[in-house]
Amino acid sequence: MADKTRIEEVARAAGVSPTTVSRVINKIPTVKESNRIRVQEAIRRLNFKPNVLAQRLAKGRADNVALVIPRYEGIFFSFYANQIIRGVGVACESLKLDLILHLSSERNFIDTTSAGGVLFADVISNKEELDSVLASGIPCIVMNHRFEEGNVSYVAIDNKKGAREATEYLIRLGHKNIAHITGHLITQSAAERLEGYNLALKENNLPVKEELVFKGDYSRPSARRAIMSLLKLKPMPTAIFAGCDDMAQEAISVLLENGIKVPDDVSVIGFDDNPICLAGSAALTTVRQPLVEMAAKATSLLHKIISSKPAKPSAKTRIILDTDLIIRESCRQI
DSSP, rough: OOOHHHHHHHHHHTTTTTHHHHHTTTTTSSOHHHHHHHHHHHHHHHOOOOOHHHHHHTTOOOSSEEEEEEETGGGGGOOHHHHHHHHHHHHHHHTTTTTEEEEEEETTTOOOOOOOOEEEEEEESSSSHHHHHHHHHEEEEEEEESSSSSSSSSEEHHHHHHHHHHHHHHHHHTSSSSSEEOOOOSSSHHHHHHHHHHHHHHHOOOOOOOEEEEESSSSHHHHHHHHHHHTTTTSOOSSEESSHHHHHHHHHHHHTTOOOOOTTTTTEOOOOOGGGGSSSOOBBBBEOHHHHHHHHHHHHHHHHHHHSSSOOOOOOOEEOOOEEEEEESOOOOO
């Protein structure tokens, strides 16, 4: 309302209609040059600053995107969340998009009325929120979660392949008794990494032992609990594949606290390629996942959809990005 009132003030000062002022603000070329000059002089004289979002909506779209990240404990210390925000933020800057960050929960849905598009950084307990955005017709892209069916475009990472390669690497080093600390199995990424671990064992004729699978939640405390349980096993595993680098690093700390050397006594491998894991007693062997690339690709794809007229994709896009095994010091041949 305030912006509308100011436009009327500018119109009176310039001796034109409010519609003409709106057209000048939105750079519509049908305005007479003499009227355009009068409006621009009135804007300067009155120190009028147009509402940028209103201008964009007047053009039929909003040049802003909402990034929806499921809320969880320690999110602002999360390597995953930081990389996603970094990738989306840099891409938005390059594409001249405004970014809205929204932490979602089951009872806290995003208001999409002013968003030109929505990026979902995974879908965990907020599937209803995704369905609502899809039903509204607002363009959206999902990251880090694959939908085999449904009307959803996504950019995801091949978690199963990455976990399979990590486990196969340990098997090639001679390990047969390999433990796995999972991420939170409510997430698709953790479930796929467990699937890749199991697949590698089966393909190499090794038994899948339930007692060697410890359910974590991507947090350091869950890894500590897992290792304390693992220490009671006889025989103890000779290798551990952790569902993320944070858990792998905590696993190494607990092993060292109990007089067990890495990699001399136990080999450890993680998943992420968090730079912090280069420090410590042994630089961590890990699986690198292209989080920044995933976020940038998703943002670019969403921008293309928003920029199309009408704002809708011609077909659903499904992109799967590869992982890389990064070999360092925390695993050894036995």
